[in-house]
Amino acid sequence: MDMLNVMTTFVRVAQAGSLSAAGRDLGLSQSAVSQQIAALERHLDARLLRRTTRQMTLTEAGEAFFQRARRILEAVAEAREAASGQSGALRGPLRIHAPVGLGQAQIAEAAISFQKHHPEVVPELILDDRIADLTAEGIDVAIRFGSLPASSLVARRLGTLTRVLVAAPSYLARHGVPADIGELGRHRQVRFNGAPGGDMIPLLGPQGLVEVPVPTVFKANNAHALNLALIAGLGLGGAQMPLVRRALAEGRLVRVLPGVAYPALEVHALFPDAGYRPARVQAFVDHLRAETHLLWAAAPEEADPRVAPAQAVRPDPDPVRQRRRGGEPPTRDG
Structure with a gap:
């Protein structure tokens, strides 16, 4: 045998x-x-x-x-x-898990270019928005954003993912442009299924973290589906900046209250454990970071509105629950 x-x-x-x-x-x-x-x-x-x-x-x-x-x-x-290290050639399978939204574009592009540089490596890209069991499923590296629960996984930080409040011009033409955070309560939103705060929209502005209740009219567990709903004018909502830059540049979406943004999400590469890690896995993560660093390293006004000129923010104390604190709360994907 x-x-x-x-x-x-x-x-x-x-x-x-x-x-x-x-x-x-x-x-x-x-x-x-x-x-x-x-x-x-x-x-x-x-x-x-x-x-x-x-x-x-x-x-x-x-x-x-x-x-x-x-x-x-x-x-x-x-x-x-x-x-075989003297040859410098990387080879073998490479199983990568990533969320659908970023995976369809940025992660896929990085995996494709990595394979072109290392033709004996065979990437396998697994795209879904669940939390995969890396060890049980034989996954070499997973890309995740948001807070990380305590586990035996080894994490390497790639950067931060900026989310901004956006809407279609058609929606704003029907419902008006909110002048400040307090007016968001009169609007309606598109959001992820199971968002930790439910209908509460968390926004970070010059005065700190503010949470506003906004009725939900559409939910999905996929960033692409949410972006389609936003572009269709169903409501306003949070969007990952790397996924909507083109729509913003083309005018299909516009920033709402550009002086505020959602708390940024940490982006990590996760590995099954601290044991042996094939050279091809480490090389891919290095390549991914080099290929996508501009996505994670947003412009200052995207990353933190407190460092750029902002519109006046006048929270309405009735519909708005405001907290001022130094750190940012854990958030989930979306």
């Missing part, structure tokens, strides 16, 4: 959650994958997988073998890279 080959198959099955998905990733038929797993279980005299009609999970023995096999495969990959 080629133990390294079989371990590779088993680890991919555990990460993919099914024989068929692992087979697609490895270029094997489902029956070939099944035969390898069966042979491994016979060799170890242990049941590694628990199969039902709906799902496949690891047994206790399977979980223990998975963790050890994964570390062995990482050590083998590290040894191979060290042995």
Whole structure:
């Protein structure tokens, strides 16, 4: 039995959650994958997988073998890279997880240009807005923005993501342009599903952090869908500056209350753990930071309205709940 080959198959099955998905990733038929797993279980005299009609999970023995096999495969990959390090060529698979909005454009472009520079690396870009399990899914690096919960993941800061309040000219023509934060309560908003504050819009201006209740007329869990709703004139709302720069330049969207902005979101590259990290993963993150640094390093008036001339802000104490404090609160994607 080629133990390294079989371990590779088993680890991919555990990460993919099914024989068929692992087979697609490895270029094997489902029956070939099944035969390898069966042979491994016979060799170890242990049941590694628990199969039902709906799902496949690891047994206790399977979980223990998975963790050890994964570390062995990482050590083998590290040894191979060290042995071939003189050539300077990067090679191998690179699984990248990113949110859909930024992933469709900036992260995808960075992955494409990285592959052109390193033709023996095979990037696999996984785009969705959920919180992925990096270890279980075999993800090398994940791009996330917003506050990071305590975990064993290793984070590298890439920068900050600026969000601004925008609306379509057609919406403002119908509903008027708010003169200050207090007038936002008479408008309606487009926002992310499950935003921490619900209908509250948090804005950072010269007087500190202000939260305004604004009725919601449209929600989505995808930045592109929200931007479409904003451009269509359904309401005003927060938008990620890298995703709406073109719409702002073309006049399809305009800044509302340009003297204020949403609290900035930290952008991080996350790695499964502090152990071995393939050179191609580190090289990709370096490349990503170099390619996108202008996106994260916004102009001063975008990053913090307190450093630029701002419109007068006169919060209405009735609909507005205002807090003044030094730090910015944790925020979620959106």
